[in-house]
Amino acid sequence: MTEEEVRRRPGGRGARVRQAVLDAAVDALVEHGVTGFSFADVAARAEVNETSVYRRWRTRENLITDALLAVSDRRVPVPDTGSVREDLYAFATLVVEYLNSPLGGALARAAVITVEDPELAAAREEFWRSRIRSAGVMIERGVARGELRAGTNPRLALEALIAPLHSRALLTREPLDEDLPRALADLVLDGLGARDGGRAATA
Structure with missing residues (x-):
């Protein structure tokens, strides 16, 4: 199975990583608000690579909205x-x-x-x-x-x-x-x- 198939499979690793990032983003917003929100902080909380977060959401605003x-x-x-x-x-x-x-x-x-x-x-x-x-x-x-x-x-x-x-x-x-x-x-x-x-x- 390719990485793309894993990412798209419902309930697969990609879905779990996405949920972990969204949960981390919510925690970061509650703690720091919008102005203190960063990809680096969210990635650290979710224990994923920052580039993975950037690749999926592109901007802070996109991730904030999605979360x-x-x-x-x-x-x-x-x-x-x-x-x-x-x-x-x-x-x-x-x-x-x-x-x-x-x-x-x-x-x-x-x-x-x-x-x-x-x-x-x-x-x-x-x-x-x-x-x-x-x-x-x-x-x-x-x-x-x-x-x-x-x-x-x-x-x-x-x-x-x-x-x-x-x-x-x-x-x-x-x-x-x-x-x-x-x-x-x-x-x-x-x-x-x-x-x-x-x-x-x-x-």
């Missing part, structure tokens, strides 16, 4: 409480906790980094599309339970929920306080005309 996007879906899982209102509240709460953390703050900054590598740029875009799709199940469940009208757009609902959080974290730097998730969940569902306050309709 943060790889970990964010683990930190913000999609809740299933049985109520669309509580789902959106719980999801927004997780986003607030994430953005208030050192790692989440780094993610907010990484979101505006230009990625020159077309493959990594496409991967980042696909990640966000995938996250919206996976989180969209909260809206779909609400429709199925009769809490929301048929035809409710999951993407628009989720963008309305989380965009203000990212706006505060990235643009205005206003605090993401503990009351904000509930207020946003209520605002979104009121705008969607949620039935029975976002609780499942009963016969």
